[in-house]
Amino acid sequence: MDKPTDGAPPAPPEKQEYSATVTVNDPQGLHLRTSKDVVRVASQYQAEITAQNLSRSSGQVDVKSILQLMQLQARQGHVLLLQAVGPDAADALAALCALFQRPRSPISAGAGS
């Protein structure tokens, strides 16, 4: 990452831009109920956050829209590229990455799930 040269004004904080890749580890893929959690977490941040399904070469979708998240059609093992722009972009991506890394216990696993 380039550092500002001497004398140049520091980059304004609202220009924060981060990206990360996550792998869908849920055996059921990125389904409706997990997408709901993604929207809820993402909506807590001001940053504009997009996702792209690299495994399907999909377009970018808005992570705060459950309708658009469903269009990623992400299955287990698919790799998503998350990009966030805004004052809290780093925190937003950290929270989303944590969500995707969370171990899943699908309801279909039955008792004890």
Place this chain on the structure above:
Amino acid sequence: MIGLVFVSHSRLIADGLCQLADQMAGGEVKMAPAGGLGDDIHVLGTDATLILAAIESVWSEDGVLLLVDMGSAVMSAEMALDFLPDEKRRLCLISNAPLVEGAIVAALHAGMGDSLHDTNLAAEDALNARKVVRMAEYVKCEM
């Protein structure tokens, strides 16, 4: 937090939607089904009295969003609103959103504390949401 009412010709559809939407809202949103006609769960139709009772049961000063299937569901919902006093009627909104997708989106956004207007906007986005992208559509673009 706004309330939600699901109006369908089928009671089974309206009840099932409540189950689905409740999960999207994390159990935090008041919602009620208004499906079918009369006591027999298999009789299809819509009933303004039932819709009115559903509105009252989820009433909130933040407003109530009604999601409807089609046809007489709209007319019965409008009739139910006519029974309400003015100060309540102006806080109710019948959505243009498709019923199932709209219910899912509305429940999620209502649960996040979105306003009646914002929740409806998010739900009505479902009118334009693609479910599948077919290869034929790429081919058409090239023609």
